Amino acid sequence: MSTSEATVRERLTQALAEREDEIADRWVQLQMEQVVLGTDISEAELREEARILVSALTGGLASGVPVNRLVTSHSDLNEAVTELSLRRARAGATPTATSLAVLALKEALLHAVQGGTRDAEELFTAAVFINRLLDPAGALSFEVYVEGREEIIRRQSQQLMELSTPVVRLWRQVLAVPLIGTLDTARTQVVMENLLQAIQEHEALVAIIDITGVPTVDTAVAQHLMQTVNAVRLMGADCVISGIRPPIAQTIAQLGIDLSTILTRATLADALSAAVKLTDGAAPEEEALSLR
Known part of the structure; x- marks a missing residue:
């Protein structure tokens, strides 16, 4: 490090130590004046961010770590920049506004x-x-x-996938998964x-997978369904696929996809009838449908 650079580092370290609050306030003011936030983050949150980052910067400069490696090597400073960026992301x-906010310092x-x-x-x-x-x-930060x-x-x-694939408890030991899309x-x-x-929690014996809302069934979709059916069977339950519409049945036949080992039904009503038979004819209980 050159003598002049060492002098600048010493002066900056001293300025941060003596005027930490003033520097943090000015940084907050610059961000608000330049409108580089890109979000409605409050002034109080800005001041807390500034306090943490300026404090970490003060400690980093005093540590003696080379300036070009300070942000990556000094743990407190690295964490301060990282947390600021994550808060802005949330x-x-x-990303541009986040980087500009940091650079406004x-x-x-x-x-x-x-x-x-005053020396130039x-x-x-x-x-x-x-x-x-x-x-x-x-x-x-970027x-x-x-x-x-x-x-x-x-x-x-x-989360959206989980919401779009609910498991419905129809009655005791019978579940259904209505698929759409x-x-x-x-x-x-x-x-x-x-x-x-759900099969484990409810001790289900039958799982109905309804594909009425699935627009097309190709080889990949059929393989996915078969994997699910095989997994259900390993849990000791039977699986029924319903919603096999004529166009889908024709597509499956043309593709040469073998679903002969899987119990299929054209409608959900037919699948429910099959489920009753598979559960020894037990009638559904009088209870509301419940969603997991």
Whole structure:
């Protein structure tokens, strides 16, 4: 580290230690003036973020870690930037707005350093130093934001799949899964997991998979259905597939898909009749349908 850079680091460390609240307030003000938030995050939340990040920055500079590795190597500073980005992602801010919010801290820090010198060369060195310090923070915030949003999207997709594949308890020992829409590998896995769990919980003997709402059945869909049926059988239950409409029956025949080992019915009513027979003719109990 050059003498001038060491001087800038020392001056910035001192400024942060002595004027931490002032720098945090200025950073909050800059964010609000520049409208770089991209969300309705409150001023109180901004101030808490600023307090945590500026405090971590103070500790990082005092640690002696090289400036270009400070954000990635100093645990408190890395965590502060990461948590800020995740909060912005959950609040719906854009990745660009999140990065700009972090980079707005540059101006607040440079303003703090300017108060102690008027030398143009020192100011230039300070600007370069602050860029080297906070550019990695901007990059990290962008990366964490994108990863955080992807995780949120995956979790929401999982929740939507679970909501779109309910397991219905028709009566004692008889369950049904009404499927609507495309049946792909991911959704089949959710169907299978929910159905097998329900079979265990309710000690079911029959599971009806109704595909009336499935627009098309191709080889992949048929394989998914067969995997689910095989899993249900391993749990000791029988499986009935209902909703085999004429166009679907014709498609299955043309594709040469063998469903001969699976009990199928044209309508849900027919499947219910089959379920009664499979449960030794026991009549349904007088109870409301319940959803898992």
